[in-house]
Amino acid sequence: MGPKVTNAIMGLSNRMLTFKATQEAQGEDAEVSQREFLILELLKEKGTMNVSDISEAVPNVSYSTISTDLTRLWRDKKFVSKNIEPDNQRVTLVTLTEKGKKAVEQMQSKRTELMNQLYKALNTTKEEEQVLIRVSERATKYFDKLLGINGHKK
Numbered sequence: 343m344g345p346k347v348t349n350a351i352m353g354l355s356n357r358m359l360t361f362k363a364t365q366e367a368q369g370e371d372a373e374v375s376q377r378e379f380l381i382l383e384l385l386k387e388k389g390t391m392n393v394s395d396i397s398e399a400v401p402n403v404s405y406s407t408i409s410t411d412l413t414r415l416w417r418d419k420k421f422v423s424k425n426i427e428p429d430n431q432r433v434t435l436v437t438l439t440e441k442g443k444k445a446v447e448q449m450q451s452k453r454t455e456l457m458n459q460l461y462k463a464l465n466t467t468k469e470e471e472q473v474l475i476r477v478s479e480r481a482t483k484y485f486d487k488l489l490g491i492n493g494h495k496k
Contacts, residue, residue, distance in 0.1 A: 373445065374419070377403065378411050382421060382438065382446045390437040392427070401489040412436055421445055 374382065377400065384399055385391060391399075397408040415421045421442030427433040438446070466474060485491075 374415070374421075374449070375411070377407075378415055379446075379449060381408070381411060381415065382442060383450070385422065385436065385438045386443065386446045390435050392433050392435055394433075396436060401491060415442070419445075 380400060381396060384396060388395075388399075393409055393412060394405070396412070397403070397405045400408055412422060412424070416424050416436075419442075420439060423437050423439050425435045425437070427435050464470075464474075
């Protein structure tokens with residue numbers, strides 16, 4: 343990879359991180375962490391899950407860290423409910439609450455709006471749009487491989 347490509351990718355990455363930090367500093371996106379958001383999206387997509395399944399779906403993060411995140415989402419934010427599985431008292435089932443569903447929808451809507459604004463600002467041609475799609479899909483596959491995700495939508 344040449345220095346121009348490296349600089350372009352690093353520049354975009356840095357701007358996105360700076361934008362995210364700015365939103366968090368202004369309190370606009372500080373309600374949940376990135377990992378908590380991933381957990382909430384997973385629950386929205388899959389429905390009720392046990393803690394072990396959630397932990398397995400979030401690669402390279404320990405069970406105890408996921409458990410701590412879930413406790414925060416349950417106790418502090420009321421975004422999930424936790425119930426003991428009646429047939430196996432050792433298993434905790436986690437479900438999005440109505441408040442959690444609304445929060446996920448709002449966060450997803452904000453992200454979609456931001457991506458739409460970015461796309462509009464890029465003012466791409468149809469050819470550029472197709473290249474952008476192909477490159478983005480390859481980048482997603484690369485990260486899926488690094489993270490050990492097989493066929494996951496994200």
